[in-house]
Amino acid sequence: MQQTDHLSSVRELAQDVSFSAVARWKEETGGKAIGHFPVFAPQEIIRAAGMLPVGVMGAWGLLEVDYADSRVQSFVCSVARTTLELGLTGRLKELDGMVFTDICDVARNLSGVWKRNFPEMLVEYLHLPQNVTSAASVVYLERELERFKGKLEDLSGVKVGEDSLWEGIEVYNHQRELLQRIYRIRRESPWLLPADEAYLLGRAAAQMPVEDHVSLLERSIAEIEARTVKSRDNIRVLLLGPFCEQPPLELLRIVEESGCYVVDDELLQTYRWYTSAVPTNGNPLRSLAESYIERARLSSVRYQVRRRREAIVEWLKEARAEGVLFCSAKFCEPALYDYVLYKEALEAESVPYLHLEFEEKMSAFETVRMQVETFVESILFA
Numbered sequence: 001m002q003q004t005d006h007l008s009s010v011r012e013l014a015q016d017v018s019f020s021a022v023a024r025w026k027e028e029t030g031g032k033a034i035g036h037f038p039v040f041a042p043q044e045i046i047r048a049a050g051m052l053p054v055g056v057m058g059a060w061g062l063l064e065v066d067y068a069d070s071r072v073q074s075f076v077c078s079v080a081r082t083t084l085e086l087g088l089t090g091r092l093k094e095l096d097g098m099v100f101t102d103i104c105d106v107a108r109n110l111s112g113v114w115k116r117n118f119p120e121m122l123v124e125y126l127h128l129p130q131n132v133t134s135a136a137s138v139v140y141l142e143r144e145l146e147r148f149k150g151k152l153e154d155l156s157g158v159k160v161g162e163d164s165l166w167e168g169i170e171v172y173n174h175q176r177e178l179l180q181r182i183y184r185i186r187r188e189s190p191w192l193l194p195a196d197e198a199y200l201l202g203r204a205a206a207q208m209p210v211e212d213h214v215s216l217l218e219r220s221i222a223e224i225e226a227r228t229v230k231s232r233d234n235i236r237v238l239l240l241g242p243f244c245e246q247p248p249l250e251l252l253r254i255v256e257e258s259g260c261y262v263v264d265d266e267l268l269q270t271y272r273w274y275t276s277a278v279p280t281n282g283n284p285l286r287s288l289a290e291s292y293i294e295r296a297r298l299s300s301v302r303y304q305v306r307r308r309r310e311a312i313v314e315w316l317k318e319a320r321a322e323g324v325l326f327c328s329a330k331f332c333e334p335a336l337y338d339y340v341l342y343k344e345a346l347e348a349e350s351v352p353y354l355h356l357e358f359e360e361k362m363s364a365f366e367t368v369r370m371q372v373e374t375f376v377e378s379i380l381f382a
């Protein structure tokens with residue numbers, strides 16, 4: 001397999017749990033950095049305040065949880081425990097703030113624990129609208145974003161103007177468009193770009209300024225499109241479930257080695273939240289708020305107007321997927337609730353599916369390999 005020349009440095013950057021790229025950025029610019037927990041963050045506003053948004057999504061299984069277990073229960077998902085461990089071991093010392101959203105009780109609890117344990121940081125919990133059908137939701141969210149903007153202005157000393165917000169919206173629109181191109185490659189010619197490589201290219205966004213990530217994606221797409229790689233008789237699958245905690249890289253690799261092409265997934269939601277560009281006219285915060293309500297991807301942690309079951313069947317058809325791998329993080333209740341819902345929809349449509357459970361620290365993948373190989377054979381020889 002041909003690989004991008006810069007892939008090893010992308011991997012190094014994405015998996016750096018000491019966040020040294022953030023420290024370098026701060027030293028060079030004198031700016032502040034704001035961490036954000038999955039699955040959504042208004043990065044445009046953080047950037048407009050002259051700060052670096054930093055995605056904090058756990059620790060890739062690279063950390064032993066020693067301190068976090070004294071603050072959160074050991075039966076919560078890995079991403080909550082290892083994100084806290086990153087903080088308690090000083091690895092997030094470059095962050096001047098941390099933002100959480102109301103995705104589930106675990107995230108809600110974590111934001112409280114964070115506030116108590118890191119009093120020197122700005123800790124913000126964004127209350128996003130749950131009832132997205134109400135006409136008041138957009139106005140409410142615009143005010144919540146305004147409130148958040150005010151907190152960032154106080155911390156940074158930078159008055160956030162409309163121009164810098166529009167600039168941020170445009171550059172993030174461009175980043176999302178490039179990520180969509182990566183996903184288009186995965187749908188149309190998945191043999192050109194392995195799932196784990198596509199994932200690393202997206203995840204690199206967590207630790208770099210958006211402009212640098214845009215350049216990385218542009219260079220990578222040109223290189224990937226020029227590849228000559230033979231296709232294999234793999235089964236096309238949707239990977240559902242890892243919308244918040246991210247599965248180990250090894251798991252993505254094994255899924256494809258075992259005979260699947262992951263043609264779409266729920267990974268890296270923060271960077272793929274909007275299904276189309278955020279409009280660049282009117283009022284920027286209103287535009288972000290409207291887009292959150294009207295252009296959001298299907299997500300287990302957000303109320304959907306459309307019935308989830310119908311949406312999932314439609315998604316399958318669009319992606320021309322032959323089956324579903326439902327890959328849920330251990331102890332993630334929102335994912336498990338959706339599994340029950342999706343299972344019924346898939347069975348009604350006679351779509352084959354397989355449920356896999358993962359956690360950050362898992363190291364034995366042979367069972368997963370066997371399960372996926374059996375799943376693939378069951379489709380091939382049906």
Ligand code: SF4
Pocket residue numbers: 077079080103104105106107244245301329331332333334335
């Ligand atoms: S992995 Fe699931 S339970 Fe854990 S914080 Fe994310 S949504 Fe909540």
